[in-house]
Amino acid sequence: MCKDLPPLERAVQFHGHVCPGLLMGVRVAEFAQKHLGVNQDIDEELVAVVETNSCGVDAIQSILGCTFGKGNLIYKDYGKNVYTIASREKNRAVRIAQKYRDINSPESIRYRELNSLSQLTDDQEAEREDLLALIFENTMSAPFEELFDWQDIDFVFPEKAQIRATIRCAVCGEGVMDSKATESVEGLICKACLLAKEG
Amino acid sequence: MCESNVYIDRAGHEELLMESVDRIIPAEDGSIFMESIFGERKVVKARIKEMELVHHRIILEEIDKQEAKEHDQEIWLEPDTDHGHFHAGEEVVLKLSKGYNMKPDHDAAYSAIEAFAVNEGNVNPVHIHDHHGSKEINLGQEADGLLQIYVHEHEIRELYAKVVMEIGHHHHHGLKPLGLPLEIVPIDYSHARMGESYEIQVLQNGQPLAGAEVKVTYASTRSKDYPNRLTTSEDGRAKIFLSARGNYLFSVTAQNIISTFTLVKSF
Numbered sequence: 001m002c003k004d005l006p007p008l009e010r011a012v013q014f015h016g017h018v019c020p021g022l023l024m025g026v027r028v029a030e031f032a033q034k035h036l037g038v039n040q041d042i043d044e045e046l047v048a049v050v051e052t053n054s055c056g057v058d059a060i061q062s063i064l065g066c067t068f069g070k071g072n073l074i075y076k077d078y079g080k081n082v083y084t085i086a087s088r089e090k091n092r093a094v095r096i097a098q099k100y101r102d103i104n105s106p107e108s109i110r111y112r113e114l115n116s117l118s119q120l121t122d123d124q125e126a127e128r129e130d131l132l133a134l135i136f137e138n139t140m141s142a143p144f145e146e147l148f149d150w151q152d153i154d155f156v157f158p159e160k161a162q163i164r165a166t167i168r169c170a171v172c173g174e175g176v177m178d179s180k181a182t183e184s185v186e187g188l189i190c191k192a193c194l195l196a197k198e199g
Numbered sequence: 200m201c202e203s204n205v206y207i208d209r210a211g212h213e214e215l216l217m218e219s220v221d222r223i224i225p226a227e228d229g230s231i232f233m234e235s236i237f238g239e240r241k242v243v244k245a246r247i248k249e250m251e252l253v254h255h256r257i258i259l260e261e262i263d264k265q266e267a268k269e270h271d272q273e274i275w276l277e278p279d280t281d282h283g284h285f286h287a288g289e290e291v292v293l294k295l296s297k298g299y300n301m302k303p304d305h306d307a308a309y310s311a312i313e314a315f316a317v318n319e320g321n322v323n324p325v326h327i328h329d330h331h332g333s334k335e336i337n338l339g340q341e342a343d344g345l346l347q348i349y350v351h352e353h354e355i356r357e358l359y360a361k362v363v364m365e366i367g368h369h370h371h372h373g374l375k376p377l378g379l380p381l382e383i384v385p386i387d388y389s390h391a392r393m394g395e396s397y398e399i400q401v402l403q404n405g406q407p408l409a410g411a412e413v414k415v416t417y418a419s420t421r422s423k424d425y426p427n428r429l430t431t432s433e434d435g436r437a438k439i440f441l442s443a444r445g446n447y448l449f450s451v452t453a454q455n456i457i458s459t460f461t462l463v464k465s466f
Contacts, residue, residue, distance in 0.1 A: 006392050006393075006394075008392070008393055008394045009392070009393060009444070012393070012444065018442070018443075018444075026394075122421065122423065125421040126420075126421050126422035126423070126426070129420060129421050129422060129426065130422070130426060132442065133426070133427075133440070133442040133443070136394070136440070136442040137440040137442060140394050140440075141440075
């Protein structure tokens with residue numbers, strides 16, 4: 001039988017490509033696993049609160065198993081590369097924040113410059129590939145504390161995801177979770193129909 | 200009207216290649232894809248020489264085949280599997296390619312080639328056969344263990360290609376050099392993973408070769424030439440960080456020999 005994919009490969013497969021943001025997420029996920037002494041989540045043993053919706057979150061989902069679908073990935077739209085990973089079993093949580101840097105490395109600056117172009121020549125593609133290889137090695141080999149600040153924190157665990165009944169929307173006829181339906185003159189209706197009514 | 204007629208310049212003589220072309224996409228391998236408004240499609244080995252947009256004319260220039268072979272050609276082996284190893288009882292098939300920088304030259308000709316499989320010191324000749332225009336080695340379903348397979352071609356230069364294949368599991372013991380005149384040997388055979396370093400040693404007639412240039416590439420590279428060049432240390436060693444998915448190819452040249460080693464990633 002084939003073994004499970006290593007974490008990095010899992011993250012790349014899930015995300016679709018290698019990029020600096022994903023690699024930072026891989027470092028966070030691997031650190032959190034080691035620090036908390038936990039494995040990949042199966043059924044909400046872990047909770048991740050992410051304060052960004054950038055590439056690194058895909059590493060959190062694929063390596064830690066805290067996923068949008070399971071409800072143990074909580075997204076806060078703060079635009080910050082900050083991740084709180086908590087273990088219900090260990091009753092522990094760690095908050096990990098990417099360090100702010102005034103000056104980016106020349107390879108990062110050039111990489112972003114190339115990434116912002118709508119079309120790259122073959123030579124530029126090759127240059128971007130070389131830059132990514134360099135960033136990759138630097139990111140994976142840098143001491144964790146050089147890239148991130150982290151601290152153990154008290155954490156109030158959210159309730160596990162609830163399975164709710166599905167009712168029929170009185171307007172469109174499609175199924176909707178009962179807790180998400182709204183009372184109206186037509187009866188219980190889904191949010192999409194409510195918004196359409198409100199214009 | 201935005202479409203153009205495409206002409207190709209063959210030794211100073213222009214020939215109409217396609218009429219009413221509305222789409223041209225240059226590819227990395229030096230070929231050009233074109234499509235007309237009538238849905239006709241063509242791929243040609245050429246470069247764009249001139250675009251006369253007012254006259255709706257695009258002139259291509261044929262690429263000299265010799266130009267595409269400006270580098271020394273080498274041979275390499277890759278397994279016909281996408282996950283780096285074969286399971287016990289699985290048919291073990293390897294592909295032999297000739298080209299440069301893991302870009303096969305499909306028109307390449309082979310002269311006298313021979314292949315061998317080495318398992319725990321036992322050397323067995325294996326057959327290389329043609330399969331839909333390419334070269335393959337089929338070790339059948341009986342192979343098992345940590346096998347080293349190598350191919351030798353007597354050309355203008357001596358070409359060697361070596362690969363280590365894991366068939367079944369739990370074969371992570373050390374590997375002995377095969378004794379090729381020029382050979383790349385993995386220092387510590389184990390599952391090589393992206394995001395980790397990998398070290399090799401270059402041996403010439405069994406002795407470490409110091410100061411040799413080892414070129415390293417991978418299948419997905421967009422680079423026309425090898426993206427990495429390492430220099431071996433006093434004891435013939437060189438190390439690279441594996442930043443790409445898929446298999447890696449190491450290549451070294453000394454005197455009249457080009458020798459390659461394919462690192463097959465396990466995932």
